[in-house]
Structure formats: structure tokens, C-alpha cells
Amino acid sequence: MSTILIIEQILNGLQSGIMLFLMAAGLTLIFGVMGLINLAHGSLYMIGAFAAAAVAGLTGSFVLALIAAMAAAAIAGVLVEMLVIRRLYATDHLDQVLATFALILIFSEGTRWVFGSFPLFLDIPDYLSGPVTLPGGIQYPFYRLVLICVGLLVAAGLGLLITRTRIGIQIRAGENDREMIAALGVDISKLYTLVFALGAALAGLAGALVGAIQSVQVGMGEPVLILAFVVIVIGGIGSIKGALIGALLVGLTDTLGGVFLPQLFKLFMEPSAAQSSGSALASMAIYILMGAVLIWRPTGLFGARP
Amino acid sequence: MKLKSLILSTALAALASGASAEGVKVGMITTLSGGGAGLGIDVRDGFMLAIGQSDRTDIEVVIEDDLRKPDVAVQLADKMIQSEKVDVMTGIIWSNLAMAVIPSATAQGKFYLSPNAGPSALAGKGCHKNYFNVAWQNDNLHEAAGAYAKGTGYKNSFILAPNYPAGQDALTGYKRMYDGELAGEIFTKLGQTDYAAEIAQIRASGADSVFFFLPGGMGISFLKQYADSGVDLPVVGPAFSFDQGILQAVGDAALGVVNTSQWNKDIDNATNAAFVETFQAEYGRLPSLYASQGFDTANLLISALEIAHPDDADAFRTALEAANFDSTRGDFEFGPNHHPIQDIYAREVIKEGDVYTNKIIGVALENHSDAYAVDCSF
Known part of the structure; x- marks a missing residue:
């Protein structure tokens, strides 16, 4: 196991973590500000990917595809918020889970109805494809480096938005005390719609960016959604900083665990048994991480202390 | 008295001719929604294309979506066997669903023709005389x-x-x-x-x-x-x-x-050429290997129905074993465990x-x- 391979795997872990962050950031905002569990967040990710594939197919432009992905997901988010979710704020979490689960089914079958049952084509544009050689002779796909940079830029932008702008202040205030900011004259329902649209656009962006190196198909959002929930639980609900740290932790644990646990098991087991039990343990690794964090800090790394 | 025996003999004659008079009910459980739907849709479309092209109008196909979930597939199978009273079952794509459905269906005396899944457990010790795989063994x-x-x-x-x-x-x-x-x-x-x-x-x-x-x-x-x-x-x-x-x-x-x-659209035989052409005309896309498997499964079924009705289990089974149909793969024959021997x-x-x-x-x-x-x- 050479150093080059280890560095490459760390980059891979960072990249998958940073894409998870885009999903988790929206989810944690919506949960933190509105107290809403939105299972349909994965569907917004899927909508982003499908919109990007459709627009890239029509125009051939990846940038337009990304814009379309964010717009389509944001519009879908606003519609969902205004038509369905607005009625759920006062109800308990079970009703929210049931309603947003229904939305998953509606979005999935709706997407199949429009786009058919077969996966769509969405590829990396030529100017971003192929490997680049990093210092030290590491060959690494350029597109993945771009993903890391885009993710970090979005994280920085969100950080500024939350800490430095008026809207950010309102969002943070909304997390702390809903009634009070309503009493201060902030239109809380407009704020909710805005937060929902922002979260949805981030999910759509993640779907489009990741869709270019994965398969754009119905149901692509649900596996990511589960990971995103793990991320916000680790990071602490409502915290953007927590979502970033949590996402990177999950990405690194998942990637490095999958590579190194089987190797570790090979030291004291025969290869094929080591491979399958190592892989099995690796797929549990992030949940073990989550358990450990929760024992140490029951509200997550950056969650509000009771 | 004379009238009575006339009616009786007509009824007997109808029973004897069986296959053509009674009709056959086929239960298809396959994956039509969710991430794996493309495969099930291709199998269904291939199967229904062959049924449509045959001159038999007495084959009724009941199609249900298993959502790629074993528990759903088991419920659907129970419904098909107990209330729909199907004669033959087919359609399952995924091996884990096949393992949940096929052993109990064959144990209840139904015939199962697999258009895709071929788990090893059903090819060796767990094989059954009423289970036929028309696609391949998984390996x-x-x-x-x-x-x-x-x-x-x-x-x-x-x-x-x-x-x-x-x-x-x-x-x-x-x-x-x-x-x-x-x-x-x-x-x-x-x-x-x-x-x-x-x-x-x-x-x-x-x-x-x-x-x-x-x-x-x-x-x-x-x-x-x-x-x-x-x-x-x-x-x-x-x-x-x-x-x-x-x-x-x-x-x-x-x-x-x-x-x-085991299949490709350029395998050179008349059946395959006609299959590719008619599939494309009917559905507006090229067929996949799954579609060819669905098509072959239906044609195998039709060829056996020409000989016997599934109620006459032994004769129907012998007819299936003979595999006397034109496959899109060219020559097609079953091995001793009812799995294909093929190129x-x-x-x-x-x-x-x-x-x-x-x-x-x-x-x-x-x-x-x-x-x-x-x-x-x-």
C-alpha cells in the first residue's frame, strides 16, 4: 500500500464527503429552521439530475445543465413546500414522514412517466474530463478535483450567507425561536419557502454534479438521502458547520473503511473471507461512527446543547 | 336419457380436447417500477410480443409489479395461485425474489418458467421438475x-x-x-x-x-x-x-x-431477425437480452401448450422438456436440470x-x- 494510493483514497473520501455536504446542508437547514423531516429531499436530488440530463441533451452545455438542475429542483421544492409541507409544520414528525414518503413515490413514478424507465445519459464535458497529474505523480480525475472545489465554494458561500447577511440572521433566529421572529415582523412563511428552495437547489446541484459520473435513474436519491441523514445526525441538527464536518467524516470513513478494512482483515484471515467480512464491516463503519458520536455527544458534534 | 348422454359426451369431448377449449392463465410477476424496472419491462414486452404474434387467443396473462421486493412478490404469488388460479407462472428478474417465490409455487404443483433469474440453489440439489429456466444459470x-x-x-x-x-x-x-x-x-x-x-x-x-x-x-x-x-x-x-x-x-x-x-441482435436466424424487427416496430426501441428471454419464454410456453394443457402435468412437462420452438438464439435445448444448454x-x-x-x-x-x-x- 503506497503513499500515493493512500493520498488518492483520501482525495476520494473528501470528494464523496463534499458532495454529501450539498445534500446534507439543505436537509439540516430545513430540519433546523422548520423542524421538518423531509424524506423527499432525495427526490429533489433526482429531479436535479434528470433536469441536467435533459438540458445537456438538448443544448450540449454543462453549465446550462447545472443551472437548469438548480432551477428545476428549487421550483419543485417551492411547489412542494406551498402545496404540501406548509400544512405539516404543526403536525408531529410521523405525519411529516408519511407525507414526504408519499412524495418520494409520486416523484419517482412521475419521473418515470416523463422520462421512461431506462437510465439517462449525462456525461462530464470534455473540458473537465480525463485525469490530471498532481504533485508526487498522483493521477487523479480532473472532474473530481472540480467537485471538491465547487463543494468548498458552496460551503464558504453558505457560511457567509448564514453569518453575514440579513437572511442568515433571520434563518438563525428562526431556528431558535419561531414565534419571536414572527412577532418581530418577519414573514415566517416566506422565509420557510426561501429556505426550502435553497435546500432544494443545493440538492439539485448535487444531483447534477454527481449524475455526470454516475447513473441518472429513478430512485437514485434514496441511498444518498440515508447517508445525508447520518451526516446531519453526526454534525448536529441545524448546523451548517456540523453538516460540513459530518459529511467529510462520513465520506472519509466510508471510502477509507472500504479500502483498508479488508486489507486489515487479511493480516489474520484467509483472503476471500477477509474480503467479504472486511467489506461487510466497512459498510457498517459509518453507522458505528454515528453511534460513537452520539454516545459522546448526544446532540451531534455541533448541535445545540439542551 | 338420450339428451343427457349427449350432453355428457359433449362435456367429455370438451375435457379431452382440454388445451384449446379451456384456455390457459399465466401469472407474470416482474419488476415494473423502481430502479430495476427496465429489465422487467423488457421481459414483459418481449413476452407479450410473442403472445400477440401467436394465433392463440386463449392465453390470458395476469401481470403484476413486485417492486423488486421479496415480500411483495410472495404476496402476489399467493394471490395468483389461490385466487387467480393461474396454470403457469413466470416473470421474476431477481434471484432473491426467485428464491422467495419459485420453491413454494412449484411445491403447489404450478409450473414456473424463469425468463431471467437462475440462482444456483435451484439448478443443483434444489431443482424441481416443474421449474424451467429459459435464460441461463446465474454463473x-x-x-x-x-x-x-x-x-x-x-x-x-x-x-x-x-x-x-x-x-x-x-x-x-x-x-x-x-x-x-x-x-x-x-x-x-x-x-x-x-x-x-x-x-x-x-x-x-x-x-x-x-x-x-x-x-x-x-x-x-x-x-x-x-x-x-x-x-x-x-x-x-x-x-x-x-x-x-x-x-x-x-x-x-x-x-x-x-x-x-447468450443472445445478441445480430445472431443470424430468421426468428431473431423477425423478433428484432417486430420488437422495434412495436415498442420503438431496440430489444435487450431481457426482451429476447421474455420472447423465448412465451414461445416455449406456446409450443408446449400446442401439445398439452398444464392440467395434464406430465404431458405438459414432457412438451416443455422437448423445447420444440424457434428460439431467437438458434438451437435451444434443456439440460437434465431444465436449464439451457447453449452457446x-x-x-x-x-x-x-x-x-x-x-x-x-x-x-x-x-x-x-x-x-x-x-x-x-x-
Whole structure:
């Protein structure tokens, strides 16, 4: 196991973590500000990917595809918020889970109805494809480096938005005390719609960016959604900083665990048994991480202390 | 009295002619929604195309969607057997669903014709006289990939598959025919979408070739990322990651990749040519191997119904065993465990105009049966 391979795997872990962050950031905002569990967040990710594939197919432009992905997901988010979710704020979490689960089914079958049952084509544009050689002779796909940079830029932008702008202040205030900011004259329902649209656009962006190196198909959002929930639980609900740290932790644990646990098991087991039990343990690794964090800090790394 | 016996004899005559008078009910449980729906839709469309082309109007097909969930499939099977009273069942795509449904259906005296799933457990000791697989035993296409790798002279393969029963069977199947060294052997997570870590290991391993079994969306993700990684080792795999429904989503990344299949649209026989043409005319897309399997399953069923009704189980079974139908694969026959004995081809992904498709480049395994047939006795 050479150093080059280890560095490459760390980059891979960072990249998958940073894409998870885009999903988790929206989810944690919506949960933190509105107290809403939105299972349909994965569907917004899927909508982003499908919109990007459709627009890239029509125009051939990846940038337009990304814009379309964010717009389509944001519009879908606003519609969902205004038509369905607005009625759920006062109800308990079970009703929210049931309603947003229904939305998953509606979005999935709706997407199949429009786009058919077969996966769509969405590829990396030529100017971003192929490997680049990093210092030290590491060959690494350029597109993945771009993903890391885009993710970090979005994280920085969100950080500024939350800490430095008026809207950010309102969002943070909304997390702390809903009634009070309503009493201060902030239109809380407009704020909710805005937060929902922002979260949805981030999910759509993640779907489009990741869709270019994965398969754009119905149901692509649900596996990511589960990971995103793990991320916000680790990071602490409502915290953007927590979502970033949590996402990177999950990405690194998942990637490095999958590579190194089987190797570790090979030291004291025969290869094929080591491979399958190592892989099995690796797929549990992030949940073990989550358990450990929760024992140490029951509200997550950056969650509000009771 | 005379009238009574006349009625009786008419009734008897009707009973005797059985097949044509009573009609046949076929229960199809397949995956029509969710991530794996493309496969089930192709099987259904191929099957219904053959039923539509036959001159029999007495075959009723009841189609249900299993959502790719074993518990749903079991409920649907119970409903079909108990309240719909179907004679023959078919349609299941996934091996875990097949294992949940088929043993109990055959134990209740139903015939099951599998258009896809061929788990090893049902090919060896767990075989049943009323269970027929019209596609392949699960290991077959992987064995062919191993044979192709051996024939091409690969000496150091890196192999990977998801960590679930069919994935383990895949690597076993490849290793059964391939006799070189292994540069690495990885089980990935089922449903994994990012293969950066695995591709980095392939790059570092010093392998001379890569074998992978990653069906559906997993294969799309792997191929796109592999093509973008700059690793340019030759890749070989079973047809499941290269079927007609998937290739368009993979695009250029799949070009030139060798994959193994028991069927391709350029197999040269009249049945196949007519199948490809009519399928395209009916549904506006090229058929996949799954569609060909659905089509063959229906034609096998029709050929057996011409001889006997499923109520006459022994005669119907003998008629199925004879496999006296025109297959899209050319010659088709069943082995002693009711799984196909057939040629498996090596295909290469090419571009025809704007459409990505496959071209046969050779025969990987000739008249191939499966490794489990010896353990089967009815």
C-alpha cells in the first residue's frame, strides 16, 4: 500500500464527503429552521439530475445543465413546500414522514412517466474530463478535483450567507425561536419557502454534479438521502458547520473503511473471507461512527446543547 | 336419457380436447417500477410480443409489479395461485425474489418458467421438475467471461462484484474458467454508486485486465468513472452492464468493451431477425437480452401448450422438456436440470449511427451447460 494510493483514497473520501455536504446542508437547514423531516429531499436530488440530463441533451452545455438542475429542483421544492409541507409544520414528525414518503413515490413514478424507465445519459464535458497529474505523480480525475472545489465554494458561500447577511440572521433566529421572529415582523412563511428552495437547489446541484459520473435513474436519491441523514445526525441538527464536518467524516470513513478494512482483515484471515467480512464491516463503519458520536455527544458534534 | 348422454359426451369431448377449449392463465410477476424496472419491462414486452404474434387467443396473462421486493412478490404469488388460479407462472428478474417465490409455487404443483433469474440453489440439489429456466444459470455468463479472458491470454485479472449472493456467484463463475493470477478481488457494496476507491486500487494493482459484474445503474457509474480515470486496462464483463437499455446512458465509456451474452441482435436466424424487427416496430426501441428471454419464454410456453394443457402435468412437462420452438438464439435445448444448454458469445460494444449496441465477435463457450446439473435429480 503506497503513499500515493493512500493520498488518492483520501482525495476520494473528501470528494464523496463534499458532495454529501450539498445534500446534507439543505436537509439540516430545513430540519433546523422548520423542524421538518423531509424524506423527499432525495427526490429533489433526482429531479436535479434528470433536469441536467435533459438540458445537456438538448443544448450540449454543462453549465446550462447545472443551472437548469438548480432551477428545476428549487421550483419543485417551492411547489412542494406551498402545496404540501406548509400544512405539516404543526403536525408531529410521523405525519411529516408519511407525507414526504408519499412524495418520494409520486416523484419517482412521475419521473418515470416523463422520462421512461431506462437510465439517462449525462456525461462530464470534455473540458473537465480525463485525469490530471498532481504533485508526487498522483493521477487523479480532473472532474473530481472540480467537485471538491465547487463543494468548498458552496460551503464558504453558505457560511457567509448564514453569518453575514440579513437572511442568515433571520434563518438563525428562526431556528431558535419561531414565534419571536414572527412577532418581530418577519414573514415566517416566506422565509420557510426561501429556505426550502435553497435546500432544494443545493440538492439539485448535487444531483447534477454527481449524475455526470454516475447513473441518472429513478430512485437514485434514496441511498444518498440515508447517508445525508447520518451526516446531519453526526454534525448536529441545524448546523451548517456540523453538516460540513459530518459529511467529510462520513465520506472519509466510508471510502477509507472500504479500502483498508479488508486489507486489515487479511493480516489474520484467509483472503476471500477477509474480503467479504472486511467489506461487510466497512459498510457498517459509518453507522458505528454515528453511534460513537452520539454516545459522546448526544446532540451531534455541533448541535445545540439542551 | 338420450339428451343427457349427449350432453355428457359433449362435456367429455370438451375435457379431452382440454388445451384449446379451456384456455390457459399465466401469472407474470416482474419488476415494473423502481430502479430495476427496465429489465422487467423488457421481459414483459418481449413476452407479450410473442403472445400477440401467436394465433392463440386463449392465453390470458395476469401481470403484476413486485417492486423488486421479496415480500411483495410472495404476496402476489399467493394471490395468483389461490385466487387467480393461474396454470403457469413466470416473470421474476431477481434471484432473491426467485428464491422467495419459485420453491413454494412449484411445491403447489404450478409450473414456473424463469425468463431471467437462475440462482444456483435451484439448478443443483434444489431443482424441481416443474421449474424451467429459459435464460441461463446465474454463473453462465461469468464463466464465459472467464473463458474469454483465458482465451485472450489475460494472466493477471482484477475482479470485482457486489457483496450479495449473485455477486459471489459471479466471481466464482469467472474463476471457474479463468486460470491466471488475480491482481485483486473486491466485493463492493450493493447499490454503490461511487467507484473511485476501487479504481484507485485497480490502478495500483498492476493488473492486465479487469472483470466486473455490476448490474444496472452500478455498471453505468463504474464505466463512466473508469473511462474518466485514465486507467486503460481492457475490461470484460457479463452482458448485464451492457444491455440495450443501459448502453445509451453509458455512452462512449463503453465503446470497445467485451461482454458475454447468450443472445445478441445480430445472431443470424430468421426468428431473431423477425423478433428484432417486430420488437422495434412495436415498442420503438431496440430489444435487450431481457426482451429476447421474455420472447423465448412465451414461445416455449406456446409450443408446449400446442401439445398439452398444464392440467395434464406430465404431458405438459414432457412438451416443455422437448423445447420444440424457434428460439431467437438458434438451437435451444434443456439440460437434465431444465436449464439451457447453449452457446455463449463474446460481444463488443460498438456505435451504429447514433445508437450504442453490441456486435458478436466470437463464441466464448460452446454448448455450455452449468456446474450444478450433476447434483440435480427430480
